[in-house]
Amino acid sequence: MKMGLKINGEFKEFDVDPSTTLLDLLREAGYMSVRRACDTGTCGVCTVLMDGKPVLSCAILALSADGHEITTVEGLKDDEDFQRLLDLFLSEGVDQCGYCNPGFLITAYAMKRELKNPTDEEIKMYLVGNLCRCSGYVGQMRALKKYLGVEE
Amino acid sequence: MVLIDRYVRPKSLEEAYELLTSVKGARIIGGFTFMRLGTVNIPLLIDLQDLGLDFIREGEDFIEIGATVKLGDVERSEVIQKHFDGFLSKTVKYIWSVQLRNIATVGGTVFARFGFSDFITSLLVLNTKVKLYRNGEMLLEDFLESRVSRDILVSLKIEKEERKAKFRFMRNSFYDFSILNVAVSAKVENGRLGGFRIAIGARPGIAKLARKAMEYLEKNGLSPETISKASDLSAEEMEFGTDIRGDAEYRKMICPVLVRRALNDILSESSGGNRS
Ligand SMILES: Cc1cc2nc3c(=O)[nH]c(=O)nc-3n(C[C@H](O)[C@H](O)[C@H](O)COP(=O)(O)OP(=O)(O)OC[C@H]3O[C@@H](n4cnc5c(N)ncnc54)[C@H](O)[C@@H]3O)c2cc1C
Ligand code: FES
């Protein structure tokens, strides 16, 4: 079936099988920052922004996204605020294998736009759906508190 | 894996219902978050997103929430936050992640009658009606016990009243579903509490009202002594089952504890005390 999506500001048309998920579509179209792990809506590595809100691309049918606007990490590479977040992840040594990073970054970017001066608890609750199997989330919290301007 | 043959976005509820009832095996799609976990072949998937059902409206007597409203929008809605001390906005946050709540819909959450649902248990202690395209309006508790299946949930209507409500659950970790969940509420009229409601969910069956315990409180009022008795009554009148998360005896034992804590929350707030 034919459908259209605005991805990172650019309108694109696709011809999809109705069973295709948004995650399948994005990866096949070359947006490799969008990852697959659990494929059940649990781990958050497939997070993208849909109409500005973080969503799980593995849990959305591609055709349901028809007509909506999608943003992936590729689309934020020239965004200064996003670049600052990336630099903080680097300088705070957050990365281990890095597989969870794009999902974390997109969710953190959305959190900054949704929550004003979040507490530690609110930051953790917002990120509850982003799992990292390598780290203990300490580096992420350090980087995020600097990014959100809520350091003690 | 879910295999879908055809997908449509009807332009009216009439069209959606006609498709649902004329194509064997046709299904309505909400956010797809739960549906996608199954293994099923769906000949026709009907998406309601173009029907203008993504509204949250405050009327004279009701708050109405359209079927395609996302759980995340329930959480963020100013209308919902200002009623019942933000009870619904707060409890919806226990449903997994921000990203999931930005996809899952009110219609998919309620119509599916998931036994583990935290949202349904919370809605049950507010006076909630479901509005169905074919079967019209009915009380949520009646809908949950009914066999209504081939229909479309259009909206929820929650009665506007001054009501205090509390939610409690037991989980092994935040990452799991509730082993048992409990919601209680009481109407505040001229400074007095009445119209008690107690709902027990994840038994693991679908949430139900604990009517005997509710009647008992109605007759005897809310005090530390009646709370204890009502909590025990609620466990006695419910059926509990065993599943991967917990067994029936365990559920029966923790039920009065959760009910007691939730009722204590209401009592301490209304008397300005700090019992817990
Ligand atoms: C990882 C994960 C964690 C979760 N954690 C929790 C939790 O902690 N607590 C909790 O309560 N829930 C939890 N859930 C369940 C979650 O709440 C459901 O997945 C969600 O509510 C389903 O909503 P949906 O809109 O995606 O429904 P869908 O999956 O699209 O649909 C569900 C069913 O409802 C039907 N349907 C949808 N809309 C309508 C309508 N308008 N009229 C008639 N029928 C309709 C569909 O045909 C389908 O049968 C979790 C789910 C996942 C995937
Ligand atoms: S791959 Fe989507 S949540 Fe894990």
Ligand code: FES
């Ligand atoms: S760094 Fe490896 S999963 Fe997070």
